[in-house]
Amino acid sequence: xxxxxPGGVLRLLTCGSVDDGKSTLIGRLLHDTQLIxxxxxxxxxxxxxxxxxxxxxxxxxxLLDGLEAEREQGITIDVAYRFFETPARKFIVADTPGHExxxxxxxxxxxxADLGIxxxxxxxxxxxxxxxxxxxxxxxxxxxxxxxxxxxxxxxxDEAVFRQIVxxxxxTAAGLGFAxxxxxxxxxxxxxxVAAPASAMPWYDGPTLLQHLEQVDIGADSDGQPxxxxxxxxxxxxxxxxxxxxxxxxxxxxxxxxxxxxxxxASSTVARIxxxxxxxxxxEAGEAVTLVLADEIDVSRGDLxxxxxxxxxxxxxxxxxxxxxxxxxxxPGRPYHLRAGPFTCLASVTQLKHRIDVTSGEPRPARTLAMxxxxxxxxxxxxxxxxxxxxxxxxxxxxxxxxxxxNQTVGAGMIVHPLRRAANIHLQAMAVGQAQRSVLKGHQxxxxxxxxxxxxxxxxxxxxxxxxLAALGCHTYALDGDNIRHGLNRDLGFTDAxxxxxxxxxxEVARLMADAGLITTCSFISPFQAERQLARELVGGDRFLExxxxxxxxxxxxxxxxGLYAKAKAGEIRNFTGFDSPYERPxxxxxxxxxxxxxxxxxxxxxxxxxxxxxxxx
Amino acid sequence: xxxxxxxxxxxARRFQPAAGGVRHQRSAPLSPHLARLEAESIHILREVxxxxxxxxxxxxxxxxxxxxxxxxxxxxWPARPPFPLLHIDSLWEFQAMGSFRDxxxxxxxxxxxxxxxxxxxxxxxxxxxxxSALHTEVMRTEGLLQALNQGRFDAAIGGGRxxxxxxxxxxxxxxxxxxxxxxxxxxxRPELWNMFNTRLGPNESMRVFPLSNWTELDIxxxxxxxxxxxxxxxxxxxxxxxxxxxxxxxxxxxxxxLAPGEQPEMRRIRFRTLGCYPLTxxxxxxAATLPEVVAEMAAARTSERQGRVIDHDExxxxxxxxxxxxF
Numbered sequence: 001x002x003x004x005x006p007g008g009v010l011r012l013l014t015c016g017s018v019d020d021g022k023s024t025l026i027g028r029l030l031h032d033t034q035l036i037x038x039x040x041x042x043x044x045x046x047x048x049x050x051x052x053x054x055x056x057x058x059x060x061x062x063l064l065d066g067l068e069a070e071r072e073q074g075i076t077i078d079v080a081y082r083f084f085e086t087p088a089r090k091f092i093v094a095d096t097p098g099h100e101x102x103x104x105x106x107x108x109x110x111x112x113a114d115l116g117i118x119x120x121x122x123x124x125x126x127x128x129x130x131x132x133x134x135x136x137x138x139x140x141x142x143x144x145x146x147x148x149x150x151x152x153x154x155x156x157x158d159e160a161v162f163r164q165i166v167x168x169x170x171x172t173a174a175g176l177g178f179a180x181x182x183x184x185x186x187x188x189x190x191x192x193x194v195a196a197p198a199s200a201m202p203w204y205d206g207p208t209l210l211q212h213l214e215q216v217d218i219g220a221d222s223d224g225q226p227x228x229x230x231x232x233x234x235x236x237x238x239x240x241x242x243x244x245x246x247x248x249x250x251x252x253x254x255x256x257x258x259x260x261x262x263x264x265x266a267s268s269t270v271a272r273i274x275x276x277x278x279x280x281x282x283x284e285a286g287e288a289v290t291l292v293l294a295d296e297i298d299v300s301r302g303d304l305x306x307x308x309x310x311x312x313x314x315x316x317x318x319x320x321x322x323x324x325x326x327x328x329x330x331x332p333g334r335p336y337h338l339r340a341g342p343f344t345c346l347a348s349v350t351q352l353k354h355r356i357d358v359t360s361g362e363p364r365p366a367r368t369l370a371m372x373x374x375x376x377x378x379x380x381x382x383x384x385x386x387x388x389x390x391x392x393x394x395x396x397x398x399x400x401x402x403x404x405x406x407n408q409t410v411g412a413g414m415i416v417h418p419l420r421r422a423a424n425i426h427l428q429a430m431a432v433g434q435a436q437r438s439v440l441k442g443h444q445x446x447x448x449x450x451x452x453x454x455x456x457x458x459x460x461x462x463x464x465x466x467x468x469l470a471a472l473g474c475h476t477y478a479l480d481g482d483n484i485r486h487g488l489n490r491d492l493g494f495t496d497a498x499x500x501x502x503x504x505x506x507x508e509v510a511r512l513m514a515d516a517g518l519i520t521t522c523s524f525i526s527p528f529q530a531e532r533q534l535a536r537e538l539v540g541g542d543r544f545l546e547x548x549x550x551x552x553x554x555x556x557x558x559x560x561x562x563g564l565y566a567k568a569k570a571g572e573i574r575n576f577t578g579f580d581s582p583y584e585r586p587x588x589x590x591x592x593x594x595x596x597x598x599x600x601x602x603x604x605x606x607x608x609x610x611x612x613x614x615x616x617x618x
Numbered sequence: 619x620x621x622x623x624x625x626x627x628x629x630a631r632r633f634q635p636a637a638g639g640v641r642h643q644r645s646a647p648l649s650p651h652l653a654r655l656e657a658e659s660i661h662i663l664r665e666v667x668x669x670x671x672x673x674x675x676x677x678x679x680x681x682x683x684x685x686x687x688x689x690x691x692x693x694x695w696p697a698r699p700p701f702p703l704l705h706i707d708s709l710w711e712f713q714a715m716g717s718f719r720d721x722x723x724x725x726x727x728x729x730x731x732x733x734x735x736x737x738x739x740x741x742x743x744x745x746x747x748x749x750s751a752l753h754t755e756v757m758r759t760e761g762l763l764q765a766l767n768q769g770r771f772d773a774a775i776g777g778g779r780x781x782x783x784x785x786x787x788x789x790x791x792x793x794x795x796x797x798x799x800x801x802x803x804x805x806x807r808p809e810l811w812n813m814f815n816t817r818l819g820p821n822e823s824m825r826v827f828p829l830s831n832w833t834e835l836d837i838x839x840x841x842x843x844x845x846x847x848x849x850x851x852x853x854x855x856x857x858x859x860x861x862x863x864x865x866x867x868x869x870x871x872x873x874x875x876l877a878p879g880e881q882p883e884m885r886r887i888r889f890r891t892l893g894c895y896p897l898t899x900x901x902x903x904x905a906a907t908l909p910e911v912v913a914e915m916a917a918a919r920t921s922e923r924q925g926r927v928i929d930h931d932e933x934x935x936x937x938x939x940x941x942x943x944x945f
Binding site (some may be wrong): 081090104166232237246251287288299339389400412 | 650808816
């Protein structure tokens, strides 16, 4: 948050590959600033003999590898936060893992850090992970890097080795936008050039790591940025007081300043800046205050108060660098909860432009992002989002994505720029509305969405329902999986991402059919709950009926009307639902049909009864 | 920095300006790094108030809890904290803690609820007779889970700090608990920037730690600079003591079993942490004022948990307790 002038707090993180000695380095810093307590040292000495890799010496890495499982495996698997201070500064250290599949933890540590320490083993030189970690530091907006060339004692304190690694790193870090790279040769286990100068390296006359950390002026990344005040909580204890509580993400604010609500454009001026100590005349980035405005304007949680002459972008379409954090890969088209400061709405990736090869930095074509992968994506949010490019403001340019069903944090985004194409597309209001079309047809529109395994009987039941409706004089249309895949969706395959896009397009078509006043049957395996939910939202909940044709897979395989299960068994078809691709059962379908217990006629009667009960047909 | 904390009555008047109270007059602005920690904690508390249906703040009466309450009073000013406080009473806490809690509740007019595990009370559970592990399990862990379930709280704010103990150093600020209140250290949600994922499934809950980035020394400097009252046991005084297993215990009531002929010995002691008196070791000290306590902390060469009997039981004991739902 906010500024970190010399003095105050410096937040840093360490990154490097397994065995580069990160935890040892931090253990050393804590020890040499006398932050390891005596009783901790006693248990550390005991643990060193039991788990350590240093013989009878104290293994400082054990100090940081907190969780039991990690001690057994001998690697750090999560972010640990450590604290130490000198008379000059207080330090918060994120110790982040070097193990390749835990890139997400490094990004977590980097998101709040001012400075990154990149560790390199002097014997090994730069590794692919060195480049990867530096790229992540750069993407997360870190400008100050210490290149810690460690284990110099194991290369005879050879200056040439150090110089070569520094030259290699400067070449690899070119273009990553670091404002400063400070190389320091050290031997962390012995403490050389950590807090104390190393007598074995007289050729090095630069600062020790600790001296550098105490002196480095990192400025604040929001220095010079205009006011950004995300409203966190509306404080309304009684009818006489209405304040907007929040923390200044950047800039300054003073009583009398004009402000506007970024999304609505509503404007007012600051009447009071309230804190529990006293009202203050002004506040700056990082301060948590409560603003009272001069006018009664509509402001709520998630709004961004900004100066009228320096407004952020407001858009529903934008491009962002996306880091994927979860084992379940990104699915373009699937809506996720987007959280940017206190603002939340649904958002989906409309186009994945490319993945970034984090070792070479080169763009690569991609349909999805797996855990720890980074890509450039276009996103579409359900509501307009007020933001700044992440490179200008880390506080108002970042967001997280949360899965709607597991509630896991699955992605982290850094906005690059808004997409202008959205600005000129406005919905056209039509002269004839859906209500009028319904009157002409004599029934309400509806979408009957049949979901279930291949061979469960979806299409058979849907077809019978449509025949009955046509006989009753209803206007109908049928959308069927195989037919659609021969036309509109013939460019799509059967990967998870393609399945999502398949259902999104069908949902859009079904919505058009419903707007036209038709009763539309849709028969699609539609294996994922998220996409069935998406189709429901596209169509509108009151005219969408989810009909789950529940048939045991043994029954479907026995029926196998298209011979597909046989082919899947023979290995000729991959990603076949129920076989080697999952089917997520609906939790609460509008109608549940037990295919092994009721006949097609019984199922049709129950569906028609539901349509009458919901007053869709008479 | 003040020499001694204010009285609870004077402190409470700071938050009642309408009744003619006087806000804290500070001789110098809050230290920059404390100001930054304070702002971060206030941000976290406001997130809890905005995002959860029914939050509660765990109040243990100790220094960290009392700082947390102070931060809540500031975060929502001029409104009152929009959640109740909850104290899990083990029935074995220092007597001075109970009276401090009640005085603070009365003076501030805030909702502090007290929960006791009645099953434990009925069994007359004693750490001296039944051991510290069982006592803590029943009166603290079980008592806490009972109270959280009965209150149907979806977020519990606690005073845990990452510098306290190794497994805490890796805990999130918003730490997810499953429907059984369990913690899975392998399945923690990544926390980026200051954007917290507050979403919960049915019956799940969140533990929230607004003091995550504070150290013990930060807490004491903040108490001194903000003039916050704390239980007097944190300051050195002559008190009756006995030694048990190398731990200096204060004889707080007559439930402490004495050997035949044993007499408690008067020593000048204070406490770095407070809890159940049979489980909380004292330190010999002359630090009787806030500046003296801060100076002692700045020079401290042992960690504050050394005085807690619970942590010595076995390696990894705190992580095991946390997985089971302990705070």
